[in-house]
Amino acid sequence: xxxxxxxxxxxxxxxxxxxxxxxxxxxxxxxxxxxxxxxxxxxxxxxxxxxxxxxxxxxxxxxxxxxxxxxxxxxxxxxxxxxxxxxxxxxxxxxxxxxxxxxxxxxxxxxxxxxxxxxxxxxxxxxxxxxxxxxxxxxxxxxxxxxxxxxxxx
Amino acid sequence: xxxxxxxxxxxxxxxxxxxxxxxxxxxxxxxxxxxxxxxxxxxxxxxxxxxxxxxxxxxxxxxxxxxxxxxxxxxxxxxxxxxxxxxxxxxxxxxxxxxxxxxxxxxxxxxxxxxxxxxxxxxxxxxxxxxxxxxxxxxxxxxxxxxxxxxxxxxxxxxxxxxxxxxxxxxxxxxxxxxxxxxxxxxxxxxxxxxxxxxxxxxxxxxxxxxxxxxxxxxxxxxxxxxxxxxxxxxxxxxxxxxxxxxxxxxxxxxxxxxxxxxxxxxxxxxxxxxxxxxxxxxxxxxx
Ligand code: SF4
Ligand code: SF4
Numbered sequence: 001x002x003x004x005x006x007x008x009x010x011x012x013x014x015x016x017x018x019x020x021x022x023x024x025x026x027x028x029x030x031x032x033x034x035x036x037x038x039x040x041x042x043x044x045x046x047x048x049x050x051x052x053x054x055x056x057x058x059x060x061x062x063x064x065x066x067x068x069x070x071x072x073x074x075x076x077x078x079x080x081x082x083x084x085x086x087x088x089x090x091x092x093x094x095x096x097x098x099x100x101x102x103x104x105x106x107x108x109x110x111x112x113x114x115x116x117x118x119x120x121x122x123x124x125x126x127x128x129x130x131x132x133x134x135x136x137x138x139x140x141x142x143x144x145x146x147x148x149x150x151x152x153x154x
Numbered sequence: 155x156x157x158x159x160x161x162x163x164x165x166x167x168x169x170x171x172x173x174x175x176x177x178x179x180x181x182x183x184x185x186x187x188x189x190x191x192x193x194x195x196x197x198x199x200x201x202x203x204x205x206x207x208x209x210x211x212x213x214x215x216x217x218x219x220x221x222x223x224x225x226x227x228x229x230x231x232x233x234x235x236x237x238x239x240x241x242x243x244x245x246x247x248x249x250x251x252x253x254x255x256x257x258x259x260x261x262x263x264x265x266x267x268x269x270x271x272x273x274x275x276x277x278x279x280x281x282x283x284x285x286x287x288x289x290x291x292x293x294x295x296x297x298x299x300x301x302x303x304x305x306x307x308x309x310x311x312x313x314x315x316x317x318x319x320x321x322x323x324x325x326x327x328x329x330x331x332x333x334x335x336x337x338x339x340x341x342x343x344x345x346x347x348x349x350x351x352x353x354x355x356x357x358x359x360x361x362x363x364x365x366x367x368x369x370x371x372x373x374x375x376x377x378x379x380x381x382x383x384x385x386x387x388x389x390x391x392x393x394x395x396x397x398x399x400x401x402x403x404x405x406x407x408x409x410x411x412x413x414x415x416x417x418x419x420x421x422x423x424x425x426x427x428x429x430x431x432x433x434x435x436x437x438x439x440x441x442x
Contacts, residue, residue: 035354035362035366040362069357069359069362071352071354073352073356074317075316075327078316078318078327091211092214095212098211099213103211110205111208111216114205119170119201121174127174127175131177134181136180137196150220150264150267
């Protein structure tokens, strides 16, 4: 598991667990079949990985970073011949952005919903009726009562 | 005789998307598995898996804790999911905890405070059960409504087979199970361009997500797909609702989307209405 931390000057990102920072061959295999790279302009998993390794990851965290374009399809991590896991680096950068409070609203909303209710989304009247008609168990949304406390206990 | 794969009971993990947005998908999966004689057990304390995309993007540590809680709730039967996201998320958490003793010990200590003992039951998508040769034979024998010659595209969904280090199901780049299951009812496989490309849905950037789904729908149409078969609630929504949105903006595809369990249940003689087909945005009426 990669952990990325902010370095002292507070602008750069670096990989803290260096033993995991394999040597990238810069072969580009991870770029060729990356859906986010193919279907948008400024997304490139190899570049993201190398920038983080070289400590020049300015602009890779925050709401406007390209990291949010990734579809988490795992193609890059499956195909990399060097054992690099570009998706893990992207997720670590996303975690760092969240910690800085600078991530898309959607991510915050999903997290809040899970911690509060245990599920993503709401039990609407429509869904209650549909489930009843289809003979499905009631959809509870109160499994989350202990979750916030559970994850916050250090 | 009951196929070997069905001799045990499974803990059923419906996941948020089917539970709260696509009950027809949950209905069809339960119906199919029950018709095949799979015993399912409900665990009302299951929470979101948690979501390997959005929730994990906020905190990988918290993702691992909540996944470990779900895995440990019912330290009994293996878990079966209807969503590849749930199966992949829980399998990856299991893999991480299996590989890292120190981490597992600290997670176990946290779980003890909830009165739970860390357990790592095997977790799989229901398609893995359907890959058993005995189960396939059984399905083939029960087919009463054939779809001979129907040109059926398939979309597998990335998390169904990846990360392969944790999921261990099929070829992680070119799975075949959906196409094989379709052929049991006579449908014809279609190899459209970029068949194995992601549906785009989990991208948090709307423009990226839309261009990918539009590209895939165009490729399916060009190859003559009359129906699209999926096995993921998120892919389902991306192709059904996503297609309806593109059509409102002038696109024209007309490709109804069925969950594999809906398709197989129809083939096994179940009523379209009980499978909730009328809830789909792109109406599958032409198929019936
Ligand atoms: S996981 Fe993300 S970066 Fe990797 S190939 Fe898929 S979209 Fe690209
Ligand atoms: S596939 Fe691996 S080695 Fe090749 S460029 Fe990408 S990260 Fe580097």
